[in-house]
Amino acid sequence: METEGKEYIPTKYGKIEVSEWFRYMENAIENEGKQELLKKIEAYVKQHCAWLHKDKEIHEYALECLSDAAYLYWPEFKTAAVRPNNSNEYKKEESVK
Secondary structure (H helix, E strand, C coil), X not given: CXXXXXCEEEECCEEEEHHHHXXXXXXXXXXXXXXXXXXXXXXXXXXXXXXXXXXXXXXXXXXXXHHHCXXXXXXXXXXXXXXXXXXXXXXXXXXXX
């Protein structure tokens, strides 16, 4: 049952509450040893995304960019490693079946 006022992210596992999705992503990144890649993405986001001001906003946006592999299209990351193996387990999806 969805609670009014909460936001959910659709994944292949169904809808996951936003804060839980971020926690799952953080765990996947840690388990795969991709913390340095996340730090590089956070630095890029901080420098290039002027609309984000708080560290939490920058961190969460960086997690989304990592999940979506958006960073692979940024010039500074053309030679970066591919998305962490399991982080796409909780990749956001357009719709949930």
